Amino acid sequence: MSLIPTAVYSAADLEQPHEFHPGDGDHTTDGQTTQISEVVIKAGGEDRDKPSEARDTPLGHLRAQLTTLQDQINVFLTERMKSEKSAITGKEEDDIERRILDDGVDEDEED
């Protein structure tokens, strides 16, 4: 029995749901996005909390593939948050401009 995890992300502003597949290739439980923080290593810490390696069993393979999937999702969501954030900061600047132009009149606007 092979277990292949997948994930689907949908949101109102996405035309199509985003699909994630672990794909072929080497999967490990040591994910790229789930490493220890750099500050800890820089302060002289060592990483004694690495995940155990995946066993050569269906469940072990599932663990490793899930880690790959998690990496993909983390990268995707981080990008999304970044673009959302920059969209919001842009908007706030507009807001300030509007407020100044409106001569201090602060109205609640509904989007």
Place this chain on the structure above:
Amino acid sequence: MTVDLDKYVKPGRDYYIALGLEGSANKLGVGIIRQPVGQLSQTNRAEVLSNVRDTYVTPPGEGFLPRDTARHHRNWVVRIIKRALSEAKVTGADLDCICFTQGPGMGAPLQSVVVAARTLAQLWELPLVGVNHCVGHIEMGREITGADNPVVLYVSGGNTQVIAYSKQRYRIFGETLDIAIGNCLDRFARTLKIPNEPAPGYNIEQMAKKGKHLVNLPYTVKGMDLSMSGILAHVDGLAKDMFGKQGKKLVDEETGELITAEDLCFSLQEILYSMLVEITERALAHVNSNQVLIVGGVGSNERLQEMMKLMIQDRKNGQIYATDERFCIDNGIMIAHAGLLSYRTGQTNDLWNTVCTQRFRTDEVFVKWRDD
């Protein structure tokens, strides 16, 4: 009337077994407890089957970040659960319920441990019981020490409260207005770059034993409450003056001897613990009690226990109860114990209701298993 604790016993059994998962801060704990049917008493006691803990330790001068602490818990939880099960010699089929810390605590670590709890509950088809971390400390303290109705001083890295029981609630009589006492000590340890292993508070205690000059620090009791952030800022300032670029020398007014880092640790402990003793004594007078139970990580500090003892000895029939580091410092067994009491009165959490919360006050919990 006493509460019926045995409505939910499995047919053909005269005991319960629960597994508890704790991960509200940097300790990951898994404990398995066995409770006999009937009211718990000194002759009918709960039995600790296993109590395994692993602590996330950071380098000197660093605190534990939520993200890395959560990662520690995630990556160790399966191994720690396996160890707890094998030590207790039980399997999932023997358990009555899975208990987990629902709060208060750090969000990310709580979240990673509850995922493990939910997984086990679904895997073994067991009910989940969310436990208030503070209530876990109180119930385990009562069970271990045999204190039946004490005023509880709960002192740890994230909490500082004086608590007394009344009408099925653990009511908060006094508490910190800003930072917790353990946080105050840990952060001072960071300033002095004292190692975090085995625990920063423990290392401060050892240094304080060598201190002999009391440095003047603010004393900030506000009625039944305390404030500690100002004291920390003050002592941090002294330490930075002494050990920073300035290299300022401080001398003891009486002897003219140089003030050392050990003296600062000693003074900080003396001032903070005096404040705790003061509000605890006032709470005792309010509720007309003569028992004090100290729980929480800072409760394992021997100097605090000693100072509290001096106060309690002056009271008629005064008794002090404290536990050792196995039960004082965060652990899984207290969660299993308090959760099992809750389970025995029919309080369980449906899956949708297992969301963790960083803020969860002690007095929000309905203590259904007591009615004295």
